[in-house]
Amino acid sequence: xxxxxxxxxxxxxxxxxxxxxxxxxxxxxxxxxxxxxxxxxxxxxxxxxxxxxxxxxxxxxxxxxxxxxxxxxxxxxxxxxxxxxxxxxxxxxxxxxxxxxxxxxxxxxxxxxxxxxxxxxxxxxxxxxxxxxxxxxxxxxxxxxxxxxxxxxxxxxxxxxxxxxxxxxxxxxxxxxxxxxxxxxxxxxxxxxxxxxxxxxxxxxxxxxxxxxxxxxxxxxxxxxxxxxxxxxxxxxxxxxxxxxxxxxxxxxxxxxxxxxxxxxxxxxxxxxxxxxxxxxxxxxxxxxxxxxxxxxxxxxxxxxxxxxxxxxxxxxxxxxxxxxxxxxxxxxxxxxxxxxxxxxxxxxxxxxxxxxxxxxxxxxxxxxxxxxxxxxxxxxxxxxxxxxxx
Numbered sequence: 021x022x023x024x025x026x027x028x029x030x031x032x033x034x035x036x037x038x039x040x041x042x043x044x045x046x047x048x049x050x051x052x053x054x055x056x057x058x059x060x061x062x063x064x065x066x067x068x069x070x071x072x073x074x075x076x077x078x079x080x081x082x083x084x085x086x087x088x089x090x091x092x093x094x095x096x097x098x099x100x101x102x103x104x105x106x107x108x109x110x111x112x113x114x115x116x117x118x119x120x121x122x123x124x125x126x127x128x129x130x131x132x133x134x135x136x137x138x139x140x141x142x143x144x145x146x147x148x149x150x151x152x153x154x155x156x157x158x159x160x161x162x163x164x165x166x167x168x169x170x171x172x173x174x175x176x177x178x179x180x181x182x183x184x185x186x187x188x189x190x191x192x193x194x195x196x197x198x199x200x201x202x203x204x205x206x207x208x209x210x211x212x213x214x215x216x217x218x219x220x221x222x223x224x225x226x227x228x229x230x231x232x233x234x235x236x237x238x239x240x241x242x243x244x245x246x247x248x249x250x251x252x253x254x255x256x257x258x259x260x261x262x263x264x265x266x267x268x269x270x271x272x273x274x275x276x277x278x279x280x281x282x283x284x285x286x287x288x289x290x291x292x293x294x295x296x297x298x299x300x301x302x303x304x305x306x307x308x309x310x311x312x313x314x315x316x317x318x319x320x321x322x323x324x325x326x327x328x329x330x331x332x333x334x335x336x337x338x339x340x341x342x343x344x345x346x347x348x349x350x351x352x353x354x355x356x357x358x359x360x361x362x363x364x365x366x367x368x369x370x371x372x373x374x375x376x377x378x379x380x381x382x383x384x385x386x387x388x389x390x391x392x393x394x395x396x397x398x399x400x401x402x403x404x405x406x407x408x409x410x411x
Contacts, residue, residue, distance in 0.1 A: 077368060078371075084363070242406060249392055250373065256378075256388070261276070276330060278328065281334065310336025314392050
């Protein structure tokens, strides 16, 4: 943790969170343009939908490696390495000539980009005490949710004007600008390396020590569950609006704009809410909000109501995931190990969630949304008991 008596400026959290923002923007901008890619490459929507889990699963696997590495070599160098590789592979994706090529590039992008988000969480946990960590993590997850939202909405809108290839190249260029900002501010992110040197055996022992404790495995199980739910629902929300409301790409973009707004604008305040009233109260509320949003979306209410439900779905994410992140930072002195496991479980859940939804989509979109929401409602009930002792 920061050796000084005061935490660093929250503006530094914002600067670091820019990298996560653009990575999540790119990660979810594909979902609303699945129908166009399906038509362009003359494959089924189900086939092209595997672009999402290929990226998210590889991202999840890579986070297990990068976060412990940041304990050895420093948080900031790992972030710079990952975002540089992300820029190059995102640009290469724009040259894809088939869905299979696109899937391969997305898989590789996930593998190299996985060092940004978990390492940023590690830096925050180093610098901010647990009592105020929720505020900083609220900012970080707000940028994550904002990237997800704007990626989906702006992705659909921009594709209508510039095409999907130019969309990837524009994201790569934006990433390059963010890399420049990080390099210009790098003197603010100096960190002593080797404070908690990690090797493979020690890392595996740390994983074991965390997961044998009920508080540990319960928390990670809910991280997996919550990630699967949000990814599965959101990855198909763009197609949901396209099919159920016959919206164009522009229309889908505007419909999804509400996702991420709660986190982007309210993230810091939601984090303070958890710090003040306790994570044991806020987490069940967040899962309940998410469950109700998915169930009501599946009931095919009018378009305006569906857009509001997309925003409330985002609110449910913002009331849960930042709180899980704050909890896991208390599991081990090797924060990189605990956070790496958190990121691995989270992004594996993202990949599995979109994959599971792809597999059950033949039931019908509305039934699939209701099914996911029903499982989430059960999870909300269980979370009351799982987190009753959290503060």
